[in-house]
Amino acid sequence: MTDISSTADESGTEPIQTPTLWGDEQWTARIIKNEDDDGWAVAMTRHGDPEPALVGPWTMGRDKKNPKPLDTPAFHTLVKTANEVLRRHEQQLHAQLNKHVFVGHGTERIRVALRIVPDEDNPHGLLSAQDESGTTLGEARVAPTFKLTATSAEAWVENGYPSKPR
Structure with missing residues (x-):
């Protein structure tokens, strides 16, 4: 059986794949304690960015105490969602900086x-x-x-x- 945390991706870098930390060559997902309540949150940070692009609630595990572990499908969904958040932010910024009218x-x-x-x-x-x-x-x-x-x-x-x- 292959240890998933030690398989290199195409870029030659080692991906991070642990229950609470998952990353590839562009993104890192980190499960964190939700400071507002007793639950958990996940923070998606694009490499090189100072802050997460997305922070959202994360599901509790079966024991109702610890977070559900990250896995490949969840990570891919989080990457897709974080990319969409960034794209919408860029569109909003473009709209704020660029206007036109017809006369x-x-x-x-x-x-x-x-x-x-x-x-x-x-x-x-x-x-x-x-x-x-x-x-x-x-x-x-x-x-x-x-x-x-x-x-x-x-x-x-x-x-x-x-x-x-x-």
């Missing part, structure tokens, strides 16, 4: 976009306008607090794409 009517629709650059030293926004064929009509640097609305976009377009939008 104009008929064949003269213009897409006005705002991209926030969250630079620690010099945060700012980049405002741009493009026609329907993708040709850039104007660009301007704005404060990171600039509010892009249909009204502000239309005013910027009507004023000829000034470098300092109001």
Whole structure:
């Protein structure tokens, strides 16, 4: 019988596979004591990240005292869930930093976009306008607090794409 904790994966690194700690080349699942009650939790941490991407409740074992041991199917489910949490976080961040509106009517629709650059030293926004064929009509640097609305976009377009939008 093969000792599962000593089988190397394709990368040559030794996977960790114990009842309360399970890991591969990208993720580590660790069962921890739930500080809020008498139960257990599992923390999924991506290698290189300072904090877990996912912390959730973990099932009690048969003795109703100790945690249920980790296994391959549970680990794969946790990896899938943690990846989804990270993907949703990235989508939310992208949505917060990138907005656009359309102004104009008929064949003269213009897409006005705002991209926030969250630079620690010099945060700012980049405002741009493009026609329907993708040709850039104007660009301007704005404060990171600039509010892009249909009204502000239309005013910027009507004023000829000034470098300092109001």
